[in-house]
Amino acid sequence: MTAEREESDTHRSGCPINLTLEVLGDKWSLIIVRDMMFGNRRHFRELLSQNEEGIASNILADRLRRLVAEGVISREDDPSHKQKAIYSLTEKGIELLPIFAMIGAWGRRWLPVTEALSIRAQLLEEGGPALWEEFMDELRQEHLGIPTKQRPGPGVRERLYAAYQEVAARQPSAQL
Amino acid sequence: MTAEREESDTHRSGCPINLTLEVLGDKWSLIIVRDMMFGNRRHFRELLSQNEEGIASNILADRLRRLVAEGVISREDDPSHKQKAIYSLTEKGIELLPIFAMIGAWGRRWLPVTEALSIRAQLLEEGGPALWEEFMDELRQEHLGIPTKQRPGPGVRERLYAAYQEVAARQPSAQL
């Protein structure tokens, strides 16, 4: 399994849509990035056991390896815990946010989503590019350590999560 | 192989991102929609033999079946040719355009795209939502037969194709 393939390798074509699908075109990669981005999961066990869709540990390990190789996320040791790994989004990964916003909007419109799990997508859609930028800045601070303009009040993820909690509380029977 | 699954079926979760991935999360489905949308391919043979990435006929047949079942495209008989099928985008399929625009922008920024094959993505990015709407109107007219506001001059797809041709002509060695 060759790890790095930076430029001209065996690509099906040089089309941006095709190349993106070669990196992210499967049923799990974007799920993992979603959990890191919106759920703030940074460790293997968090990603494994808190995942809504029930990802298997071998698939998770494989996808994390691939995403690191593709430069969408990075992996480093946790200084406080000798065999604990911390996964972080790279800038390349953070900039997937607009794609998530669009995918969320489409899914919300055309697929049988549950209300609780789609409230975040709705807020992201309504917030538009300005909100996306704010969230991406927040992610850059958390994942890349880049200090950005301080904004008052709770962060974007926090607000999204609060909205989710509110809806979920109203519908105790629904899936968490 | 059960065909229809409209509402509550065996979904991994009700998250809009997950549900979208369940429909489109593989390496070929979006490629086919892309060819229909930007390449104006409407028949099996066109999709098969003009495809840039070399899709196999069994995969194409399977994905067309799935996309029809999911309501992203529709299939009807060609009246002029008894065993010829015409595939059309549905409104659900047409509204994938903003996702393509975002994916194209991300791929262009982060992956080793070729200039000729990414010029369309660039124009779509620069044109913004106004251009997307114009293109979607054009697609509604072509695929759904919905008459829309007449606009003067060549259509969006035509303009995108012309730009591609111009770049490709400048670089005869590059992939078509």
Add this chain to the structure above:
DNA sequence: TGAGTCTGATTGCAAATTGCAACTGGTTGC
């Protein structure tokens, strides 16, 4: 009428990927 072509696929088969459950070797906190 019959040969050749075009149509949307299907078939057979090897290789790769997925999903599931059990397990591993090491670390940490008590």
Add this chain to the structure above:
DNA sequence: GCAACCAGTTGCAATTTGCAATCAGACTCA
């Protein structure tokens, strides 16, 4: 010292993919 926790690995069956060959029913032209 020991239970709990950590990031994965391993083995295996089932499914999916990729590839090439093939198919049967229209159409085309002579």
